[in-house]
Amino acid sequence: MAQPTLKIEDLHVSIEGKEIVKGFSLEIKGGEIHAVMGPNGTGKSTLASALMGHPKYEITGGKVTFDGQDLLEMEVDERARAGLFLAMQYPSEISGVTNADFLRTAINARRGEGNEIPVMQFIKKLDEKMKLLDIDEEFANRYLNEGFSGGEKKRNEILQLMMLEPKIAILDEIDSGLDIDALKIVAKGVNAMRSPEFGCLIITHYQRLLNYIKPDKVHVMMQGRIVKSGGPELAERLEAEGYDGLKKELGIEDDEVVEQEA
Amino acid sequence: MATETKGLHYDASYIEKFSSSRGEPAWFTEMRKQALALAEELPLPQPEKTRIIGWNFTEFEHELESKAVDSLNDLPEYIHRLIGKEEQAGNLLLIHNGRLAYQSLSDDLKSKGVIFTDLETALREHGDLVKKYYFAKAAKLDANKLTALNAALVNSGLFLYVPKNVEIEVPLQTVFWQDHPDAGLINHVIVVADDNSSITYVENYLSTEHEGSQVANIITEVYVGDNATVRFGGVDQFTKDVTTYINRRSYVGANGRLEWALGQMNDGNTLSETFTSLVGDGGVTDMKAVSIGHGEQRQNFENRIHHFGRNTESDMLIHGVQLDKAQSIFNAITKIEHGASKSDGEQTQRVLMLSEGARGDANPILLIDENDVIAGHAASVGRIDPIHLYYLMSRGISRKDAERLIVHGFLNPVVSQLPIEGVKDQLTEVIEGKVK
Ligand SMILES: Nc1ncnc2c1ncn2[C@@H]1O[C@H](COP(=O)(O)OP(=O)(O)OP(=O)(O)O)[C@@H](O)[C@H]1O
Ligand SMILES: [Mg+2]
Numbered sequence: 001m002a003q004p005t006l007k008i009e010d011l012h013v014s015i016e017g018k019e020i021v022k023g024f025s026l027e028i029k030g031g032e033i034h035a036v037m038g039p040n041g042t043g044k045s046t047l048a049s050a051l052m053g054h055p056k057y058e059i060t061g062g063k064v065t066f067d068g069q070d071l072l073e074m075e076v077d078e079r080a081r082a083g084l085f086l087a088m089q090y091p092s093e094i095s096g097v098t099n100a101d102f103l104r105t106a107i108n109a110r111r112g113e114g115n116e117i118p119v120m121q122f123i124k125k126l127d128e129k130m131k132l133l134d135i136d137e138e139f140a141n142r143y144l145n146e147g148f149s150g151g152e153k154k155r156n157e158i159l160q161l162m163m164l165e166p167k168i169a170i171l172d173e174i175d176s177g178l179d180i181d182a183l184k185i186v187a188k189g190v191n192a193m194r195s196p197e198f199g200c201l202i203i204t205h206y207q208r209l210l211n212y213i214k215p216d217k218v219h220v221m222m223q224g225r226i227v228k229s230g231g232p233e234l235a236e237r238l239e240a241e242g243y244d245g246l247k248k249e250l251g252i253e254d255d256e257v258v259e260q261e262a
Numbered sequence: 263m264a265t266e267t268k269g270l271h272y273d274a275s276y277i278e279k280f281s282s283s284r285g286e287p288a289w290f291t292e293m294r295k296q297a298l299a300l301a302e303e304l305p306l307p308q309p310e311k312t313r314i315i316g317w318n319f320t321e322f323e324h325e326l327e328s329k330a331v332d333s334l335n336d337l338p339e340y341i342h343r344l345i346g347k348e349e350q351a352g353n354l355l356l357i358h359n360g361r362l363a364y365q366s367l368s369d370d371l372k373s374k375g376v377i378f379t380d381l382e383t384a385l386r387e388h389g390d391l392v393k394k395y396y397f398a399k400a401a402k403l404d405a406n407k408l409t410a411l412n413a414a415l416v417n418s419g420l421f422l423y424v425p426k427n428v429e430i431e432v433p434l435q436t437v438f439w440q441d442h443p444d445a446g447l448i449n450h451v452i453v454v455a456d457d458n459s460s461i462t463y464v465e466n467y468l469s470t471e472h473e474g475s476q477v478a479n480i481i482t483e484v485y486v487g488d489n490a491t492v493r494f495g496g497v498d499q500f501t502k503d504v505t506t507y508i509n510r511r512s513y514v515g516a517n518g519r520l521e522w523a524l525g526q527m528n529d530g531n532t533l534s535e536t537f538t539s540l541v542g543d544g545g546v547t548d549m550k551a552v553s554i555g556h557g558e559q560r561q562n563f564e565n566r567i568h569h570f571g572r573n574t575e576s577d578m579l580i581h582g583v584q585l586d587k588a589q590s591i592f593n594a595i596t597k598i599e600h601g602a603s604k605s606d607g608e609q610t611q612r613v614l615m616l617s618e619g620a621r622g623d624a625n626p627i628l629l630i631d632e633n634d635v636i637a638g639h640a641a642s643v644g645r646i647d648p649i650h651l652y653y654l655m656s657r658g659i660s661r662k663d664a665e666r667l668i669v670h671g672f673l674n675p676v677v678s679q680l681p682i683e684g685v686k687d688q689l690t691e692v693i694e695g696k697v698k
Contacts, residue, residue: 052656055648080658092653096671096678105667106657143671160657 003030003196004067004083004167006051011062013043013050019060020046022224028168031196035210035235036203038221039243044203045089047221048172052086053079066168081110083167087157087174089203094144099156100126102144103163110164129162132192134185150177158189169193170201175209187212207239222252270301270320270411277414280325284382287389290396293403297413300404307406307507309533311591311623312562317531318505319408322446322477324417328361341439344466344684353378353434359442360418360449374428381419381450392421395452400483400511400539408507412448412479419450424459426487433462433495433681440467440500443474450481453494457487457515462681464495466688469504476504476530483511486518488542495523495680497689502529502557509535516542516571523679525689526553527696532561540567540574540605549578552673554696555588555620566595567609569602569635578609581672584620585696592624596639600631607635613643614672616665616697669697 006028013021020043028034038044050057051064053076064071066082074082094102103126108116117125126140133155145153154174161169171190175183190200190213202213210218210232218234219226222243227250228234238246246252274295281291306314331337334345337356345354353371355378356364362380371378377388384392397403403413420436440447447467455461469476478500486492492512500506506528514520526534538547547567555561567576582590596607613622626639646668654664670677673693680686 052652054652075661076652076655077658077660077664080656086656088653088656092647092650094650094654094668094671096674097667102654102657102667105663106654106659109658109660109663164657 002067004199005029005065006071006084006168006199007065008051009063011047011050011064012060013046014058014060015046015056020224021050023062024221024225026219026226028199028201030167030199032217033194033200033202033213033215035215035218036201036221036226037205037218037235037238042221043224044221045172048086048170048203051170052076052084077109080166085161085164085166085169087154087161087169087171089172089176091145091153091157093146093148095146097144098141099144100140103160106160106164125163129159133159133162133189135159151179151182154178155182155186158186162189162193165193167197168199168201170203172203173205174202175204175206183209184212207235210235220246222247227252270298272298272324272415274298286385289393290385290389293397294414294416297403297410301407301410301414304404304407304410307408307533307535309562309564309591310593310625312533312560314533314562317533318475319411319477319479319507321475323442323444324415324446324448326359326442326445328359328363331356331358331364334364338470340470341437341468344437344468344688345435353432355380355420355436357418357420357436357438359440359445360447371430375425376428376430377421377423378434379421381416381421381452384421388421388423391423392452395454395483395485396450398483399513400485401481401509408479409481409509412450412481415446415448416450417446417448420452420465422453422461422463424455424461426456427458429460430462433464435682435685436463436465438465438467440469440476441471443471443476445469445471445474445476447476447478447480449479452483453492454485455487455490455492458489459487460491462493462495464680464682464685466496466685467498467500469500472501472503474503476500478504478506478508480506480508481511482509484513484520486512486514486520486545488515489517490515491519493521493523493681495682495685497525497680497685497692498528499692500528500530504528504530506530506532506534508532511537512539514538514540514542514545514547517544518542519545520547521679522547522549522551523676524551525676525680525692526551526563527689527692528561529557529559531559534562535564535566537566538568538576539570540576541570543571544573545571546575547577549576550676550679551579552581552676553590554583554585554673554693555590555622556585556696557588558586559588561588561590562593563590564593564595567597567607569596569598569605569607572601572603572605574602574605576607579675580609580611580624581675582613582622583669583672583697584613584615584622585617587617587619589621590623592622593627594625594639594641595627595629596637597629598632598635598637602632603634605632605635607637609639611641612672614669615643615645616669666694666697669693
């Protein structure tokens with residue numbers, strides 16, 4: 001299998017007429033793990049949602065290609081079937097649809113008609129991944145995210161990741177709301193995916209997650225774009241200093257952030 | 263052209279002949295005749311917000327040919343699949359075009375005194391018992407033209423009686439199967455769970471002819487004795503040319519429990535009333551009903567729960583999907599009478615609109631005549647949440663399939679509650695067929 005590539009060039013995204021992402025560029029290849037960190041409200045989730053094709057976000061400029069194809073031309077489901085995955089910061093709850101039915105439908109959507117996954121094979125795979133993520137068996141028959149705790153939802157996102165085996169995954173604050181044991185388990189799940197055919201963009205606020213999932217590159221996002229890139233040591237520096245030091249160094253005024261918080 | 267409600271084609275002498283051909287007791291014949299006179303006079307029901315003028319309630323064939331079935335294996339596949347595979351198959355009635363076609367009841371239940379037979383047989387063999395419950399505490403013969411018409415012309419029915427203290431684990435199932443293009447199913451179902459008994463009953467209505475003018479006029483009476491439990495599952499599946507009036511009524515005694523799980527999947531115009539009366543103290547009802555409107559279908563669902571006893575509890579969940587140009591009205595009425603203190607009545611109605619041309623209307627009504635109670639209602643009419651669609655699609659599921667999943671999920675509260683796998687599967691399939 002070829003090494004997948006997600007290439008984002010000078011992306012601009014607006015929501016309700018307000019520009020949030022302002023010239024974001026990044027290339028993610030199979031085998032690489034990138035981390036994006038940044039203060040609240042800088043547009044990290046907006047970036048992730050826009051890449052997945054969330055209906056509320058409007059792309060106002062730039063280009064994104066996925067394995068050479070124009071990603072922005074594709075419908076949400078086409079993006080997913082092409083191999084893109086987004087673990088959402090706030091996953092939806094879908095009543096009456098069991099986790100297992102949902103996962104099987106999603107897997108089969110990718111495999112295509114006539115090539116459906118045999119039921120036994122599906123159950124085996126599901127069992128295996130649920131064990132690895134320490135998810136109780138009953139969750140297979142619970143309704144999708146309905147009544148799940150914050151941490152359970154996050155784990156369920158990773159379960160979907162492991163079941164669907166995408167080429168490129170974006171994990172939006174997959175560590176928020178997780179206790180320390182759950183964090184390790186989720187990291188184990190992501191690490192199990194590591195291969196030259198899998199690339200990953202991790203959005204996080206905490207360096208802690210990056211202790212368990214070692215990133216190749218760390219990017220700091222402020223005011224809608226990457227303002228600094230480096231190795232894992234950049235995350236450590238942010239953990240120690242917060243964003244102020246970096247802002248000073250880069251001469252960034254944070255009036256915009258203040259304005260948003262006001 | 264809006265047809266007038268036509269005069270009835272039947273007179274007292276026809277009724278007498280019909281009744282005697284079935285060997286009915288005199289009181290029953292008498293009731294038919296009285297009802298016929300009432301049917302001429304009484305007005306049609308007046309459902310809130312649905313015009314039923316012009317609906318065909320009277321043009322149908324009253325006497326149909328019916329055939330006994332020796333072996334279930336001789337049945338068409340679509341019926342065969344409905345029937346519970348193992349233990350339930352032991353307790354089954356098949357009513358074909360109004361007459362008993364197949365019957366089985368396990369020796370165990372027979373020896374416990376359970377009666378599970380068609381109304382015609384029950385009238386002959388257990389006339390007095392039928393009399394005690396027929397149009398007695400639950401349904402009223404003179405409620406309107408259609409209830410009277412039902413009593414005058416009843417040509418099909420079921421009588422299920424569970425004696426005191428008999429608890430039955432396995433479900434009992436009835437399949438009402440119509441396959442005449444002009445069938446008139448005038449049906450009366452009686453389910454009685456005497457004190458301290460418990461029962462699970464599942465009924466399927468199925469018509470398989472599509473070209474004609476058919477009528478289904480159905481009255482169901484459910485009696486739940488003191489401390490008794492009835493789990494009542496139903497899937498209605500009449501074809502497009504069947505006009506349906508279905509009136510399910512119940513009476514719940516002290517500490518009795520009644521659970522409804524209804525899949526109302528007709529393709530034709532439907533007027534449905536479901537009524538639960540919590541008479542004794544401590545009675546509980548849990549009512550779930552789901553429906554789909556499609557094509558040009560007009561439907562009206564009135565779901566009503568009255569609390570009379572103290573400490574009574576009710577929970578009503580009504581979910582309806584509207585497709586194409588369908589129009590449905592959902593009226594939910596929870597009434598807590600004076601004296602029904604410490605009662606709790608909750609109702610939720612949700613209508614999911616899948617097309618621009620469809621119309622749906624959910625009217626929640628709470629009538630409270632007592633201070634010391636809890637009551638609540640929720641009602642909504644809306645479309646699929648685009649964020650839900652986005653979430654499902656972000657996993658590779660097409661828009662169409664994502665919508666389908668959401669609809670199945672929306673109707674799942676009833677599907678998951680039906681106790682017979684075959685019936686569950688069939689309901690799932692019907693839903694699938696309508697949403698495709
Ligand atoms: N529907 C909306 N209408 C207006 N503004 C919005 C809307 N959705 C998001 N925003 C704004 O867009 C900005 C970026 O939000 P986004 O969720 O992308 O931030 P983030 O970097 O993911 O923050 P966090 O770290 O808190 O998750 C915020 O200021 C937010 O208030
Ligand atoms: Mg965010």
